[in-house]
Amino acid sequence: YDREDGKPFSQRLLVVANRLPVSAIRKGEESWSLEISAGGLVSALLGVKDFEARWIGWAGVNVPDEIGQNALTKALAEKRCIPVFLDEEIVHQYYNGYCNNILWPLFHYLGLPQEDRLATTRGFQSQFQAYKKANEMFAAVVNKHYEDGDVVWCHDYHLMFLPQCLKNYNSKMKVGWFLHTPFPSSEIHRTLPSRSELLHAVLAADLVGFHTYDYARHFVSACTRILGLEGTPEGVENQGKLTRVAAFPIGIDSERFIRALDLPDVKKHIKDLQERFKGRKVMLGVDRLDMIKGIPQKILAFEKFLEENDSWREKVVLLQIAVPTRTDVPEYQKLTSQVHEIVGRINGRFGTLNTVPIHHLDRSLDFHALCALYAVTDVALVTSLRDGMNLVSYEFVACQDKKKGVLILSEFAGAAQSLGAGAILVNPWNITDVADAIKKALNMPSAEREKRHKHNFHHVTTHTAQEWAETFVSELNDTIVEAQLRTKQ
Ligand code: ADQ
Numbered sequence: 001y002d003r004e005d006g007k008p009f010s011q012r013l014l015v016v017a018n019r020l021p022v023s024a025i026r027k028g029e030e031s032w033s034l035e036i037s038a039g040g041l042v043s044a045l046l047g048v049k050d051f052e053a054r055w056i057g058w059a060g061v062n063v064p065d066e067i068g069q070n071a072l073t074k075a076l077a078e079k080r081c082i083p084v085f086l087d088e089e090i091v092h093q094y095y096n097g098y099c100n101n102i103l104w105p106l107f108h109y110l111g112l113p114q115e116d117r118l119a120t121t122r123g124f125q126s127q128f129q130a131y132k133k134a135n136e137m138f139a140a141v142v143n144k145h146y147e148d149g150d151v152v153w154c155h156d157y158h159l160m161f162l163p164q165c166l167k168n169y170n171s172k173m174k175v176g177w178f179l180h181t182p183f184p185s186s187e188i189h190r191t192l193p194s195r196s197e198l199l200h201a202v203l204a205a206d207l208v209g210f211h212t213y214d215y216a217r218h219f220v221s222a223c224t225r226i227l228g229l230e231g232t233p234e235g236v237e238n239q240g241k242l243t244r245v246a247a248f249p250i251g252i253d254s255e256r257f258i259r260a261l262d263l264p265d266v267k268k269h270i271k272d273l274q275e276r277f278k279g280r281k282v283m284l285g286v287d288r289l290d291m292i293k294g295i296p297q298k299i300l301a302f303e304k305f306l307e308e309n310d311s312w313r314e315k316v317v318l319l320q321i322a323v324p325t326r327t328d329v330p331e332y333q334k335l336t337s338q339v340h341e342i343v344g345r346i347n348g349r350f351g352t353l354n355t356v357p358i359h360h361l362d363r364s365l366d367f368h369a370l371c372a373l374y375a376v377t378d379v380a381l382v383t384s385l386r387d388g389m390n391l392v393s394y395e396f397v398a399c400q401d402k403k404k405g406v407l408i409l410s411e412f413a414g415a416a417q418s419l420g421a422g423a424i425l426v427n428p429w430n431i432t433d434v435a436d437a438i439k440k441a442l443n444m445p446s447a448e449r450e451k452r453h454k455h456n457f458h459h460v461t462t463h464t465a466q467e468w469a470e471t472f473v474s475e476l477n478d479t480i481v482e483a484q485l486r487t488k489q
Contacts (some may be wrong), residue, residue, distance in 0.1 A: 001408035002224070002421075010050045010051070010109065011050065011051050011052070011149065011150070011151055011411060011473075011477075012051065012052045012053075012054065012147065012149070012151070013051040013052065013054070013150070013151050013153060013473060014051045014054050014056055014142060014145065014146065014150055014151070014152045014153070015041070015045060015046070015051075015053055015054065015055050015056070015120055015153050015155070016055075016056045016057065016138060016142055016152060016153065016154045016155065016162060017055070017056075017057045017154075017155040017156060017158075017159070018057055018077070018095070018099070018155075018156065018159065018161060019058055019059075019060055020055050020056075020057040020058065020059050020075065020081045020083065020160035020413060021036060021037055021042045021055060021081070021361060022034050022035065022036055022055075022059065022079055022081055023035045023037055023042065023059075024036065024058060024060065024061050024072060024075075026061070026063075026068065027059075029067055029068065029222050030067060030068070030070075030071040031071065032071060032072050033153060034075055034076065035271055036079065041155070044250070044251075044253070044465030044469045050357075050470075051151070051473060053080065053083065054081070054145070055079075055080065055081045055166055055435070056081075056084060056138065056142055056145065057082075057083070057084060057138075057177075057465055058083070058084050058085075058086050058095075058315060058466075059072060059076065059081075059083045062086075062087060062088050062091070063085055064087065064210075066341040067084055068081045069083075069367060072233050072483055080459045082141060082145055083141075084137055084138050084141045085137075086134060086137065088131055088135060089099035089130075089263070090134050090137075090216050093126060093129075093130030093315070094125050094127070094130040094131045094133070094158075095134075095158070096326075096328075096329065097127035097130065097131075098127040098128055098130060099131070099132035100160045100326060100329065101113055101329075102124065102127065102192075103157045103160075104292075104358070105159065105291075105300055106184065106185075106188065106189075106191070106192060106290075107157060107181045107182055107183065107184055107354055107386075108149050108181065108182060108184075108292040108385065108386040108387075109182075109184055109188060109240055109385075109386050110193075110291060110292070110386075111383075112191055112192070115395055116242060119287050119323075119442045120135055122196070124141060125193075128193070132161050132328065133162045133163065134158075135159055135160075135161035135162050135165055135222070136161075137318045138159060138162055138165075139162055139168075139169065139280075141452075142162075143166070143169040143170070143443045146169075146170070146173060148153045148172075150173075150174070150202075151174045151176070151476060151477065152166060152173055152175050152176070153176045153177075153178065153472070153473065153476070154166075154175065154176065154177045154178070154205070155177075155178055156178070156179060156180045157179060157180075157181055157182065158200050160177070160201055160410045161175070161201045162175075162177070163175045163177050163200075163202055163203075163204040163205035164200065164201035164202075164204035165201075166204075167204045172453045173281050174206060174209040174476060174480050175204070175205045175206055175207075176205060176206060176208075176209065176314055176472060176473070176476040177202055177205040177207070177208050177209070178208075178209040178210075178248065178472065179208075179209070179210050179211075179388070180211070180213065180250075180388045180389075181388040182211075182212075182215050182218075182386055182387070182388050183210055183216075183218045183222075184189070184218060185218050185221075186218060186221040186222035186226060189218070189222045189226070189447075190222070191226070193227055193425065195221070195222070196226055196227060198228055198351040199222055199223055199226060200227065200253030201376065201459030202243075203221075203223065203236060203238055203243045204242060204243075206243065206244065206476060206479050206480055206483065207244045207245075207246070207472070207475060207476045207479045208235070208243055208244070208245045208246075209245075209246060209247070209248040209472055209475075210245075210246075211247065211248070211249050211250060211388050211389045211414040211482075212247055212414045212417050213247045213417075214248065214417075215247070215327070215388075215414070216245050216246060216247045219245060219247070219270050220236055220242060220245055223236045224236070226391045230327040236328060241483075242483065242486075244371070244475070244479045246465070246475065248468055248471055248472045248475075249389065249414065249417070249418055249463065249466045249468065250389050250391070250465060251394065251460065251463040251464040251465045251466075251467060251468050252394045252395055252398065252460065252464065252465050253464060253465050253466065254394070254460050254464055255370075255435075255461075255464075257371055257374070257395055257398040257399050258370065258399075258401070258461075260367065260419060261371060261375055261399060262370040264310050264419035265348060265368045266368045266371050266372050269368060269371075269372030269373075270372045270375050270376055273372055273373065273376045274376055277376070278387070279315070279382075280314070280316055280355075281315060281316045281317070281318050281378040281379065281442055282316075282317055282319060282376055282377050282378050282379075283302070283317065283318045283319070283321075283377070283378065283379045283380070283381055283438070284318075284319050284320075284321075284371070284373060284377040284379070284380050284381065284396070285318065285319070285320040285380075285381045285382070285383075286321045286327045286365075286370070286374075286380075286392045286395075286396075287320075287321075287322055287382075287384075287392065288322070288323050288331070289322040289323060289324050289325060289332065289335060289336060289339070289362070290325060290326075290335075291323075291335055291385070292384055292385055292386050293332065293383075293385070293389060294383040294385045294410065294428040295320065295335075295339050295383075296321060296335075296338055296342055296386050297383055297428050297429065297431065297434070298320070298338055298383040298428070298434070299318070299320065299339065299342050299343060299346065299358065299384070299385060300342065300431050301383070301428075301431045301435045301438065302318050302346070302357070302358070302435075302438065303342075303346045303350075304382075304431050304432065304434075305435040305438040305439060306346070306350050306357060308435065308439075309439060312344065312442065313350055313357065314352065314354075314355060316357070316442065317355070317357060317358070317359065318357060318358045318359070318381070319358075319359045319361075319373065320343075320358060320359070320360045320361070320362070321361050321365055321370075322339065322360065322361070322362055322370055323362075323363065323364040323404065324336065324362055324363070336362065336386050339360065340360070343358050343360045346358055370395070371399055374395055374396045374398075374399035374400065375388065375399045375400070375402070375403065377396065377400075377403070377405050377442075378401070378403070378405045378406070378442070379406045379407075379438065379441040379442060380393065380405065380406070380407050380408065381408050381410050381434075381435060381438070382396075382407065382408065382410055382413060382415070383410050383412045383426065383428035384411075384412060384428065385409045385410070385428055385429070387410065387412065387413035387414060387415070389409075389412050389413065389414035389415050390409075390413040390414065390415045391415075393407055393409055393413065393415045393419055393420070393423070394415065394419070396462050397419065397422075397453070397456040397459075398457070398459055398460050398461070399455055399462045400453060400457070404446070404449045404450050404453040405424040405453070406423075406424065406444055406449055406452065407419060407424070407452075408423065408424045408426055408434070408437045408438065408441055409423035409424070409425055410425075410426060410427075410428045411426065411427060412427075412428065418463065419456045419459060419460075420427075421452075421455050421456075422452040422455035422456035422459075423452070423456065424437045424440060424441055
C-alpha cells in the first residue's frame with residue numbers, strides 16, 4: 001500500500017471487514033504463513049492513491065493461545081493487517097448464526113429461518129447477543145489503532161452494529177458503512193426481531209452506502225416506517241443529526257483483466273479451450289455455490305432450451321464453475337447434491353458417447369484460467385435470484401472485447417441497473433424466459449452483439465473499483481465538513 005510516487009499519503013484509511021484479505025496457516029507455535037487473497041475490495045483499495053489503508057478483521061482461524069496471537073499479529077502487521085481474535089463459540093453464533101443463517105437469507109428475500117433451521121442454533125436472541133459482542137470486539141480493536149483524522153470504513157452485513165460502537169468510543173470518529181448485499185424492501189426488514197436496533201446502529205455512521213439507488217431507498221423507507229424518522233433527499237434525520245445515505249455502485253479493476261489476456265499463460269489456456277470446444281458455442285456460469293446465485297434454476301433453463309431446440313444439442317456446451325462456500329451448513333450441502341443430481345440427469349438425457357452438454361466443476365479457478373474462460377465464452381449466464389451487484393458479469397464483459405459475446409443477466413442483480421442496456425435481462429424464476437434468452441443470445445447477429453458489448457464495455461472500464469472507493473471516501477470527508485458547517489450555523 002505504499003504510494004508509488006513516494007509522496008506522503010493525505011489520510012489514513014481503516015478498512016474494517018469481517019475477514020482480512022489474508023489466509024493464515026499456522027506452521028508452528030510462533031510461525032505463520034500468510035497468503036493474500038486478492039478479492040475485489042483489495043484491488044479497489046490498492047488503486048486508491050491518496051490513502052494509507054490498513055485492514056482490520058478476523059483472520060479466519062481460531063487462535064486460543066497468547067503466543068500464537070502475538071506471532072500472528074506481528075506477521076500480519078507487515079501486510080498492514082490488524083487481527084480481531086474471535087473464539088469458536090462466538091464465530092458459531094455470530095458468523096454462522098446471525099450473519100449467515102439470518103441476515104444473509106433475509107437480505108436476499110429468502111426469509112427468516114424456519115424452526116428446523118433455528119433448532120440447530122440457539123435462536124435469534126442468543127445469536128443477536130453474539131453478533132453485538134463480536135461487533136464490540138471489532139470496535140475495541142479499531143479504537144485502539146485509531147488516530148485523529150483517520151477515516152473508518154466499515155463493510156457489510158456482518159458489521160451493522162459497528163458504527164454505533166465506534167461512535168460510543170469517540171463521537172468525532174469519521175465513520176462510513178457500506179453494504180455489499182441488497183438491502184431488502186422495508187416489508188422484509190420489518191420481520192427481523194432486532195430490526196430497530198440494527199437500523200439505529202447503522203444510522204450512527206456519517207455516511208451509509210449501497211450498490212444501487214433502490215437499496216438506498218429501501219433503507220430510508222425502513223428508517224421512516226419502522227423507526228418513524230424523517231427521510232430527506234440526502235438521507236435520514238434523527239434528532240437534528242443527518243446520516244447521509246447514497247448509492248455507490250462498485251466496479252472491478254478492469255485493466256487487470258484486460259492486461260491478463262495478453263499474458264502467455266492466459267493465451268495458452270485460451271488456445272487449449274478453443275481446441276477443446278471447437279465447433280461448439282460455449283456458455284458459462286461462474287458463481288459461489290450459494291442459493292442466491294440461482295444455479296439449479298439456470299441449469300433447468302438450459303435443459304428446457306435443449307429440449308426445445310434439438311438442432312443445438314451437440315453444438316453448445318454449458319460450463320458451470322461453482323466454488324463451494326459455507327460447506328459445513330446443511331442447506332449448502334443440500335444445494336450441492338441438488339445441483340449434482342440435475343446435472344447428472346441432463347447429461348444422461350442429452351449426452352452422447354462423444355460429449356455431454358454440461359461440464360460442472362465444484363471448485364475455484366485461478367485468475368489466469370478464469371480470464372481465459374471469460375474470453376472464449378459466447379454467452380455468459382448470470383441468473384442470481386438476488387445479488388447485491390454481481391462482479392462476474394463485469395469480469396466477463398472486461399474479457400470480451402475481441403469476441404463480443406452476450407451477457408444474460410438476472411434483473412434481480414444490482415448489475416442489471418448498470419449493464420441492463422447491453423445485456424439480455426431475465427427473470428431467473430421463469431425457466432421459459434431464460435430458455436428463450438439462451439436461444440436469442442446464441443442466434444444474435446454480430447452487429448447487435450457488438451452494439452450491446454460496446455455499451456457494457458464502456459461502463460465496466462469507466463466505473464472501476466478504484467473510482468468506487470475514492471468516491472465513497474471523498475463523499476465521507478465532504479459529509480463531515482458539511483455537518484461541521486451546519487453545527488456552526
Ligand atoms: P459475491 O457473492 O462473492 O460478492 P460476486 O460479486 O459475483 O459475488 O463476486 C464473486 C467473485 O468471486 C468474483 O470476483 C469472481 O471472479 C470470483 N469467483 C466466483 N466463482 C469463482 C470460481 N469458481 N473460481 C474463481 N473465482 C470465482 C458479494 C455480493 C455481490 C457483490 C460483491 C461485491 O454478494 O453481490 O457484487 O460482494 O460487493
